[in-house]
Amino acid sequence: MSAVPDRRAAVIAGLGCHLPPDVVTNDDLTRRLDTSDEWIRTRTGIATRHVVAPGVATSDLAVEAGRRALDSAGGGADAVVLATTTPDRPCPATAPDVAARLGLGQVAAFDVSAVCSGFLYGLATAAGLIASGTAGRVLLIAADAFTTIVDPADRGTAVIFADGAGAVVLRAGDPAEPGAVGRVVLGSDGALSGLIEVPAGGSRQRSSRTAAAPGEEFFRMAGREVYRQAVGHMVASSRLAAEAAGWNGPGDADRFAAHQANARILGTAAGELGIPPERRLSNIEHVGNTGAASLPVLLAQAAAEGTLAAGHLLLLTAFGGGLSWGATALVWPDVKPC
Incomplete structure (x- = not known):
């Protein structure tokens, strides 16, 4: 009888994030919306948010966060999963472009769409790639240029949403070790x-x-x-x-x-x-x-x-x-x- 292979867990090995440098304050929003700093703070808890500059896309945020996570992990990845609601284009997926720009070569790369739950859906997906042996190290990035799909005149959403990217590197490891998913x-x-x-x-x-x-x-x-x-x-x-x-x-x-x-x-x-x-x-x-x-x-x-x-x-x-x-x-x- 053939031996049952040891169970492989996905273990967090690297971490990074990137926020665009442009900051919008509540006072900035009051100049174009019927609202106030107090109204925004009491209902949302938000005082400032980071937004992309004209011409900056989700992939730009993802590449920077991904690079930082790879540096943190001290190595590369053989698969890239990008969780996003705001891909650069409807077709193709944004992840292959991100992988290429990070110098990862012709690795498996694809997008996951689950809106604000995207990171956890991506985490489960990346863990599955590792558990199955499809990948040994996965770069999971969650990135959104959310302000590009928000109506700037809508007080209900314009005060809440912002832009940014975060990433983790997952490696194959033992289910009992710290960081195991x-x-x-x-x-x-x-x-x-x-x-x-x-x-x-x-x-x-x-x-x-x-x-x-x-x-x-x-x-x-x-x-x-x-x-x-x-x-x-x-x-x-x-x-x-x-x-x-x-x-x-x-x-x-x-x-x-x-x-x-x-x-x-x-x-x-x-x-x-x-x-x-x-x-x-x-x-x-x-x-x-x-x-x-x-x-x-x-x-x-x-x-x-x-x-x-x-x-x-x-x-x-x-x-x-x-x-x-x-x-x-x-x-x-x-x-x-x-």
Whole structure:
């Protein structure tokens, strides 16, 4: 009887992020929107956000974050997974271009689309590539130039969304070592896809042979219902992830990293999970909601600041369009972001 191969886990070995240098403050937004700094802060928790300059695309952000993650890991990768809602073009995928620009050669490279849950969907995908033996090292990048699909005149979304990229390098390793990715809890509900959408630009609108209605090229979100769905699904998936990791519950987490959607959502979800404020990682005040990039940017910044350290029990969760959501729990490794 042939021997059963040892199980291979995907282990976090490198970390990096990149935010575009241009910063938009709340005061900047008040010059063109019927809003105020106080209104934005109290409803979103955001004071500033980074935005791409004209001509800067998602791939530009992804390349910089990917390069930093590769430097952090001290090596290359034989596959690239890019989680994004804002690809450079509808076709082809953006990941092959990113891989080429990073000098990785003709490696496997493809995009994953799960909106703000993209990093966790990408993490599960990258872990699967490693577990199956398809790849030994995977560069997972989450990048969004989200402001390119937001209506600048929409107070409900223009104050929230921003641009950025974060990346991790995953290598084959042992399931018991720090940084090993275990079960990633994932879910979706397409029956509610209209709560978060860009109505125009896809095959449904194009096949109608009619021009899109004004504003349908922009991102739309039903804020109140999204809030309810986000809290419910992030809490439920976090509990499942903690159980899968063998914890007593989410309260075992030393650090809680949730997609930086909105300060109110984060506070409510963490409260329902029994995670006290001092264990919650957050950068939303100065970064805003960067879509799929939110979680890896948060991890890179927290690791650089020392608020996330080796040995911490880390609980990750996200919610996004689709509807889609996910969570996972792991022991944070000794990795230094670049």
